[in-house]
Amino acid sequence: MTRRRIRTWLIGGIAWFVAAILFGPIFWMTLTAFKTEGDAYELALFFSPTLQSFRDVFARSHYGGFALNSLLISVGSTALCLVLALPAAYRMAFFPTSRTQPTLVWMLSTKMMPAVGVLLPVYLLFRSAGLLDTVSGLILINTLLNLPIAVWMAYAYFCEIPRAILEAARVDGAGVFHEIRHVLAPVALPGLSSTALLLIVLAWNEAFWSLNLTSAKAAPLTVFIASYSSPEGLFWAKLSAASLLAVAPIMILGWLTQRQLVTGLTFGAVK
Amino acid sequence: MNSRILFGLAIGLLGAATGHQAPAATRITIAAVNNPAMIELKALSTRFEEQHPDIRLSWVVVEENVLRQRVTTDIATGSGQFDLVFLGMYEAPLFARRGWLRELRDFPASYDLDDVFQSLRDGLSHEGKLYALPFYGESSMLMYRKDLFAQKGLTMPEQPTYDDIRRFAAALTDKAAGIHGITLRGKPGWGENMAYVSTLVNTFGGAWFDQQWRPQLDSAEWQAAIRFYVDLLREYGPPGATANGFNENLTLFASGRAAMWIDSTYGAGPLFDAHESQVVDKVAFAPAPVAVTPRGSHWLWAWAFAIPTAARSPEAAREFALWATSQEYIRAVAAHAGWAAVPPGTRRSTYANPAYQQAAPFASVTLHAMETADPTRPTRDPVPYQGIQFVGIPEFQSFGTVVGQSIAGALAGQMTVEQALRAGQATTLRAMKQAGYLK
């Protein structure tokens, strides 16, 4: 019994150590956000905390506006992505043809196109369509960027679902819509919600296109961070405070929905 | 998941996002760089808005490289997203030549254009017409710790040479105390390490090109300069020099980790800010060191406001540009943050002001450096280009950065100086052939 207990503690110790190392940089950033600029360059764990850096950040930029844009863009593009991806994934998973595999490969390859190579064509298109510096423009671009991921993940989840369930429903005379809604959705929902979460995280963190296609009105938090990335002089505390503000919403969302994320990502769960 | 709900949500969001309302006042969008001077301007700009209730300002503040990329795409495609852009002496003539910027003229008497340094106005002009108003200007100089010099019994000559620098760096380096003799830019980039390296090559007698646009990186002058630079930094510089640009070096110097630093005169302002700097009363200044020729040993640069041709509200943008570069604004900063913090290097009147001379001991060295930097004669031998720390052709951004990488490679010890320069020569030659300068 004691041996078992020692083992539990040992495993716990190692696991906690690993978790601490992974969280270390974020912990350090959080601490630094509450230091003065002078203290930020010291290694001290104990210091008198101050909100000065946060005050500086709020005085310098309109955080709320950036955060709202980030929210609209990530939720909007995720919703649009799922609307487009689900029917396609459904079709490909349950009624595969000889073209399904090539189509999937091709979809993925669009994702691998380096953004720097097509910046100008996209910029010109956006200019003609009046989409520069609009939230809808960024929703569109994030949808395009993440659609392949959405299709692939939804496809992978759908592949998990035993065909027998659907066939049983069909024998009962259910229509396609009924089949999706009452048979497929309940089984696939956890997987799809974690897909949605992943898409939200990706859109929230997208920086290149946001920086290049927005100016004042539609700029999300990645643009907000860009104004703190290399100021002169001592800047760690301000950088940390701004980073914390940019990262915290999505991290808290991730933590709150961790349970869904975990149940959703269970590949190979349904046998 | 109910797709109808999702779809409705998406449509709703799109609708909400596109339903902009037309503002009553003229709104101008300003593209700016994130540095303390600009942050100060942004903070004080509420006064401008009070004076001009019909103008509202929107700011896009990003770091330098992003700004450059953003502004260039916007201007070159004529998108008109920005009414006022912040750009440098490298871009202004190139853009003006393409007809992308509005000419600036008919200044009100109170603006006193003649008060602005002639060399900056020249650098921001094309064919005698002015296209941008300088917000702050800079040259390069040597900043050093007078307390450490006194401690070691060293005296700084009026015009130091690079031999002096090597000697001083050797004497001042105290690795046990964490003090490095010298720090210089090492981070690759045409505006980072290559800005400094170009001045070093110039004063060693070299140049980027000869009169026929043949790259000169394989010359003995480049060899000598780069070898000197690499040896100096490897022996007496801080670890990780290839990651250090202006900001990183400012941090090192401000926290007392480096005894000498050759960089922008603009760095002196933050060094005198007691909130940011631990060396306020220990720092002194000297002209940038020279080797075989004084020509091109220190650079000339200005960050300036320009109005794109495609701007939607050029009149309002002009109003703001005039205000931000005026004597009135300089006085406003002095009243708000002290004279040491005013945007330096643009106007004679600033340097003639006793209050500024008093608050900013670096004023005379800066003024002298700005006055002696001549971008039209940057090198010992004549060259077909203008610019001291850059070559005024569009292709420079790219090959300058690639050469900067090779030199950082030599600094990191990944290749020899010879290899780095051979690679740099090949890259530059290729770029010049591709752009049609060479057959």
Add this chain to the structure above:
Amino acid sequence: MLLQLPAVGVLLFWMVVPLGLAVYFSLVRYSLLNPDLRGFAGFENYQYLWEDPSFLPAVINTIVLVGSVLAVTVGGGTAMAVLFERRFPGRNVAVLLAIAPFFVMPTVSALVWKNMILHPVYGVAARALSLVGLAPIDWLGGCPMLSLIMIVSWEWLPFAFLVLYTSLKSLDPEQREAARIDGAGGAQVFLHVILPHLRRAIGVVVLVETIFLLSIFAEIYTTTSGGPGHSTTNLAFLVYSLGLLQFDVGIGSAGGILAVILANIVAFFLVRMLATSLKQGA
């Protein structure tokens, strides 16, 4: 067919229009900053890119980076999944901490690592080394690729861990017990029960990560700017420095097209590899 039409259509538009434009631009001389140079260039832009001395290193760096990060995250993720699957005090909190890096924006993580951790003078790593009397390491200058792999792995390890951990939790405990009763040791259980169970999850991790790692840019741009030398220049960064720095749309587009072609080759093999594992058990 109707069902996949919207997605295929949208992606086709995304593919055809910008990519079509890119193909066109890649065949002409088109520099934003030097509009005097124009006309049909044929394959000149491609040739220019191909002959660039850092082209081959960039391809190799891209592969090294993707391969190493995949190895670290899949290996580390599996090990962590096995570790965290055991019960221990505060496990839920430890999991939350371990997955946190995934939510951090790439620019932010690159900035934090560069300035606050790997900085050879002020960084936590340098201070920790000097506490035990060792000389600080010049991470980004001396071993840039290693540092980069470290940063990127830190970003992606939580993702791999999360996917593998949840997958492992779904493993039927009876299956493992059965193996154990049959006299299998820990290593054998891992090889014959756990790994096969995780195969599909590993496939998904490899797929998703490869897509993102192939075009990784922000981390390189923020930390090393592709240097020193070519040591951290990958394809995305090369295209940036050739195309975007001098706004040569022709070369930038040619780089984009080349990268798409290379990506398609990778995707082809990857998907073939994964397709078999995805299909099994479906």
